[in-house]
Amino acid sequence: MEYIPNVLFTLILALGIGFFVRNIKKLSRNIRLGKDVDVSDNKPTRWKNMARIALGQSKMVVRPIPGILHIIVYVGFIIINIEVLEIIIDGVLGTHRIFAPLGKFYDILIGSFEILALLVIIAIIVFWLRRNIIKLKRFFKSEMSGWPKMDGNIILYFELVLMTLFLTMNGADYQLQQMGAVHYVEAGYFPVSQFIAEFFDGFSVSTLIVIERVCWWLHIVGILCFLNYLYYSKHLHILLAFPNTYYGKLTPKGQFKNNDAVTKEVKVMMDPSADPFAAPAEDAPMPEKFGASDVMDLSWVQLLNAYTCTECGRCTSECPANQTGKKLSPRKIMMDTRDRLEEVGKNMDSNKGVFVDDGKQLLDNYITKEELWACTSCNACVEACPVSIDPLSIIMDIRQYLVMEQSAAPSDLNNMMGNIENNGAPWPFNQMDRLNWKTES
Template identity: 55%
Template sequence: MVSNIIFLLLTLGAGIFFALNIRKIIQKIKLGKSVDRTDQKKLRWKTMAKVAMGQSKMTRKPIAGTFHIFIYLAFVITQIELIEILVDGIFGTHRFFQPSLGGLYVLSISIIEILSVLALIATFVFLARRNLLKIPRFQMPEMKGWPKLDGNIILYMEFVLVMCIFTMNGTDEVLFARGESHLAGEGSLGFAVSSWFGPMVFGGMETSTLHILERVGWWGHIIMVFSFLNYLPFSKHLHILLAFPNTFFSKLTPMGKMTNMESVTKEVKLMLDPAADPFAAPAPEEGAVPQRFGAKDVNDLSWVNILNAYTCTECGRCSEACPANTTGKLLSPRKIMMDVRDRAEELGEGIRKNGADYNDGKSLLGDYITEEELWACTSCNACVQECPVLIDPLEIILDLRRFLVMEESKMPAELATMNTNIENNQAPWQFSPTDRLNWKDEA
C-alpha cells in the first residue's frame, strides 16, 4: 500500500512538473507573431504522417537514419509496457495484462525486447559517432559545452533504461521458473530475449536477491521514464514531441518561394495601378505602433519560426549541407536555430518574471546572430531540404536581413550597387536599358 502511494505521488509530481514546463515553452513560442498555418489540412496530416511518424527524411543518411529508427520504434512500442507499469504501480498488480492477453502479451513484450536490443546497439553507435569517430558536424563551434553534453546525457539515459527493462524481465523470468514470481504460475514467461538472458545472467542468484533486483529494475524503469520526460523541456530532444506539430504546421509552398510583407505588397500594387487614388487609403490609427519591416528580435518572427527552434535536434545536417558553412564562412543554419531558441528562452523568462513590458536591451540580431552570418547565406535552401523535421532556417535569415535593409539601410556594397542599378536601369548591370539588346547587332 505504501509503495502504491509513493508511486502515485511520483507519477502526479512528474506529470505536473512536465505540464508546467511545457506550458512555459508554449508561452515562449507564442512570443512570435501570428501566422495562419491551418490551410490544406489533409495535406498537413499527410506530411506529418510521412515525415514525423514515417521518418521519411531520416534515411537520407542511411546509417544514422536506420539506427535512429531503431530508437524511435523502441520508444513508441515501449509505451505499451509503460501503460502496464502505470496500472501495476497504481493498483498494486503485477503484469496486469498477461492473464487476459496470453500469447499476444508474450508477442508484445518480445517485440519490445527485440527493439530494446536494437535501441541499445544504436545507443552505442551514436555515442561512438559523437565521441570517438569525431563526425565533423558534431565538432562545429556551436556544439561545444552544453550541446555536446546534452547529446550524451540522453544516450546514457537510454542505456540505463534498457538495462532496467532487462533486469526487470530477466529476474522475473528466473523467479517465474522457480514459482516465486509475483505473477501466479511457473515455467517460462516466453519472452524473446529474457527467456535466455535471464537464466544466463541471474540464474545462479538467490531468490531473495532476485526479488530485490526485479524491484530495482521495475522502479528504475519508471523513474528513468519520468526523468526522461522532465528532462525533455530542457533538452534538444524535445523534438520527440514537437516534431509532430512542427511538420503539421510546416510551410507547404515551394521552398524557393519567398514571403512578402503584406503592407509592402499593398503599396507596390497601389503604385502600379494607374486608376488607384493614393489619397483614398485610410489614415493610420492614432497611437498605433508601425509594423516593423523584417525581424530584429524573436517577437518579430512568427510563432512557427520559434516552434522550429524548439523542435531543432541539433543534428547538424543543415550546416553540413550549407555551401557557406562548407567553404569556411561564419554561417551555420543549426546555430541560427539554437540562437533563436536561446533568445526565446531568455526573453520569455524575463517577461514571465517581470511582465509584458520587460526589455533587457538585447536583441536576436546583434547579440546572438551577426550580420556577417546573415549575408553569408546564399538562399539556396539546402538547409531546408536536409532537415528531417522540415525546419526552415532560411525564413528566419530572410526576415533578419529584411530588417537590416529596410529599417537600417545596411547591406554589402555589392548589393547596394545592384539595387541601384535595378532601380535606375531595370537590370543588375550598370548600363542603360536601351543598350541591353546591342549584342544582337554585333558581328
C-alpha cells in the same frame, strides 16, 4: 503499510507529470509570442506530410545507416511505452503484470519489447561511437561545444540505462517465475532477459525480489526524469516533430512569402484618396516593422521550428556557404533563435509574465550580419532537414529588416539595387547603351 509503495508511486507519478505539464505550458507560451500566421490550408496534404515525414521517418533514411538506426530507437521507444502503461497501472493498483491475462498476445508483446530493447542498445552504442570515437565532422562545429555536445551524450546514456534496467528487471522477474515466487505469475516471453537470468542462478528469492523491485522503480522514475528532461534537450523533437511537419511549408521552396507590412504600405501609397502628408490618428496603431530583429517579430511557426531543431547538423553539412568556410551554419541559426526565445521566456517569468526590455535582440546579440549575408538562399538546409525546419525563412526575415529598416545592406547589394532603380538592370550601364554591342563590327 502495504499501501505505502502505491501511495509513494502515485505521488512520484503526479509530480513527474505535473512538472512536465508546467514546462509544456511554458513552451506553448513562448511559441505563441510569435506573430500569428494562417496555416489552416490544405489539411489533407499536411496530414500526409506528418504521416510520411514525422511518423514514417522518410527524410531520415536519405542517409541509410543513421536513418535505420534512428528508426530502431524511435520504434523501440514508441512500442515499449505500452510496457510503461502496464508499469503505471501496476504501480497505482499494487498489481504485478496486470496485462498477463492476455495470454499468448502478452507473450508476443513482451518478446517484441525485449528484442527492440536489445536493438535500441545496439543503435545507441553505434550512435555513441559516431559521436565520440569516429567524431563525425558535423557534430564538432563551433556551435556544438559545451551543453549541446554534452546533451547529445547524456540522452544516449539515459536511453542505455533505461533499456538495461528494463532487461535486468525482466531477467530477475523470469527467474522468480521459474522459482514459483509468490506474486510473480508465469507470464511473458523473454528471448533476451532469460540469458541475463542465468547470472542470477543461486540467488535467493528475497535477493531477486530486491533486484527486480529496484530495477522496476529506477526504470519508471528514470522514464519520468527522461520525460521532463526533454524540455531542456534537443530531444524535444520527439514531441514537436509531429506538429512541426504538419505546419511545414507547402509552397515551392523557391517561393518567398510577401511581407504583409510592405503590402499595406504599397496599398496606401497607391490609394489616390490617401493624403501622404496627413498626421496619423491618435488611436492609429504603430506601423508594423519590416522584417524581424527579434524573436517576437518571427511567426509562431518559425519559433516552433526553433524548438523542434534536433541539432543533427544535416542542414549545416549541406550548406554551400558553410562548406566553403563561411561563418554561416543553419543549425546555429535555429539554436540561436531557441536560445533567445528561452531568454525572453525567463525574462517574462521574472517579471510576472511581462517582457521587460533587456537591451538585447536576436540580431547582433545572437546572429551576426556576417552569417546572414553568407547565405545563398539555395534552400539546401530546408531540403536536408528531417523534420521540415526552415532556417532560410528566419535568415530572409532578418535580412529584410536590415535592408528596409536600417538600410544596412552590403555595398555590393546597394550598388545592384541602385543600378536597378536607375538603369533597370543590375549592371552599371545606361539603358540607351545596352544594344551597342550589336552595332560593333
